[in-house]
Amino acid sequence: MSSTRTLPVPATEPERVPREERMTPAVDAPSGAPPAAATGVAIALVVLALGVIAVRDALVPLGWVPGPSWLEPVAGVLADGVGKDAWVPVVAVLVALLGLWLVRRALGRRPRTAVSLGDGTNAWLEPRDVARVADLAASDVDGVVTVRSRAARRSVALRVTVVDTAADGAKGAVQDAVRDALDGLDPTPRVSVKVSTLGGSR
Amino acid sequence: MGRRAGPDTDTLAVGGADSWASAGWWVWALAPVGVLLVVAGLSWLASHLRRVGIRSVSLPDSGEDGRLRLRLAALADAVAAAAESRLATESASGSVGSGPDAGVVEVTVTARHDASLTELRRDLAAVDAEVATATGGAVPVRYLVRVHRPPRNAATT
Numbered sequence: 001m002s003s004t005r006t007l008p009v010p011a012t013e014p015e016r017v018p019r020e021e022r023m024t025p026a027v028d029a030p031s032g033a034p035p036a037a038a039t040g041v042a043i044a045l046v047v048l049a050l051g052v053i054a055v056r057d058a059l060v061p062l063g064w065v066p067g068p069s070w071l072e073p074v075a076g077v078l079a080d081g082v083g084k085d086a087w088v089p090v091v092a093v094l095v096a097l098l099g100l101w102l103v104r105r106a107l108g109r110r111p112r113t114a115v116s117l118g119d120g121t122n123a124w125l126e127p128r129d130v131a132r133v134a135d136l137a138a139s140d141v142d143g144v145v146t147v148r149s150r151a152a153r154r155s156v157a158l159r160v161t162v163v164d165t166a167a168d169g170a171k172g173a174v175q176d177a178v179r180d181a182l183d184g185l186d187p188t189p190r191v192s193v194k195v196s197t198l199g200g201s202r
Numbered sequence: 203m204g205r206r207a208g209p210d211t212d213t214l215a216v217g218g219a220d221s222w223a224s225a226g227w228w229v230w231a232l233a234p235v236g237v238l239l240v241v242a243g244l245s246w247l248a249s250h251l252r253r254v255g256i257r258s259v260s261l262p263d264s265g266e267d268g269r270l271r272l273r274l275a276a277l278a279d280a281v282a283a284a285a286e287s288r289l290a291t292e293s294a295s296g297s298v299g300s301g302p303d304a305g306v307v308e309v310t311v312t313a314r315h316d317a318s319l320t321e322l323r324r325d326l327a328a329v330d331a332e333v334a335t336a337t338g339g340a341v342p343v344r345y346l347v348r349v350h351r352p353p354r355n356a357a358t359t
Contacts (some may be wrong), residue, residue, distance in 0.1 A: 023327075023330055023331070024337070024341060024342050025339060026342070027303075027306050027343070027344045028303075030344070040250060041250055044243050045247070047239050047243035048246075049243075050243075051235075051236045051237065051238070051240035051241075054232050054235050055232075057232055058229045058236055061229050071223065072220075075219040079218065079220035080213075080215060082213065082215075083212055084212050110302075117322065117347060118323065119327070121323055121330065121345070122342070123311075123347055125348075132349040133319060182319065184323065185319070
């Protein structure tokens with residue numbers, strides 16, 4: 001944000017003051033849930049389940065809950081122990097890898113989910129809305145019959161069908177129209193276009 | 203945990219674990235541990251669901267003589283109404299963020315179908331300027347722009 005630029009407000013605005021004096025404070029871009037959230041919930045559910053099992057097993061000897069103990073067989077397995085079986089190091093390595101994966105998720109950042117409208121605005125579009133803008137822009141190009149678009153944060157891909165007579169130059173025209181429509185977005189999405197004619201693919 | 207003597211030297215086992223379940227102390231050890239685990243699990247889950255928010259903020263002109271507090275929900279509605287009145291927008295709704303977005307006014311704007319991003323940028327900048335002037339720049343506002351799904355096969359020929 002430059003201190004010398006002014007807001008792109010309409011001419012009817014009563015005054016023009018430096019941009020930074022007329023903006024609300026900057027905010028973080030919209031983001032998804034942190035990677036650790038899902039694993040945190042999963043681990044919490046496991047802890048909860050273990051607690052329920054422990055309470056249940058504590059009530060079984062008192063006769064308050066019918067049925068056999070669930071932890072007694074586990075205690076038996078612990079008492080028998082494990083020998084030098086081939087699966088032991090395999091399980092150990094898998095558990096270590098699971099631990100590393102959990103640490104990586106715990107340290108992971110919240111994924112960014114939107115594209116800035118640019119020019120210092122606190123406004124964002126999600127990729128699906130970027131795709132719709134691209135879709136509308138491509139639809140306005142002469143000769144275009146159908147458009148299918150999809151977008152990620154940094155790219156937009158379009159598949160357009162054009163009439164046979166408009167096939168030449170259609171790709172460039174669509175690309176230009178979409179780039180113009182998406183001008184100013186941050187990050188600027190990469191636009192790719194695949195053209196087919198009503199009669200067949202090009 | 204310990205290693206058993208004799209032929210089981212290479213076995214890693216928890217000695218006497220099989221007799222725990224029949225011991226008299228087992229119930230009294232297991233019950234509180236189970237309750238603790240249930241409480242820990244529930245509070246862990248609750249911490250994921252609970253979203254702490256901020257209902258109002260103090261405006262910069264507050265002082266010893268009095269405080270000016272701004273209700274963020276009312277501001278969110280006002281910003282949405284201001285955004286909705288602009289040419290490039292069709293509708294808008296406002297809400298107040300929570301959790302990591304506590305204190306942020308979030309406005310979702312649906313763009314008019316034929317509005318360009320340039321027009322949207324200009325209109326939202328104007329709305330943002332109004333908000334900044336009204337609040338003294340005390341409240342951050344995040345705008346999320348929605349675009350209507352274009353009708354299929356509506357391209358020009």
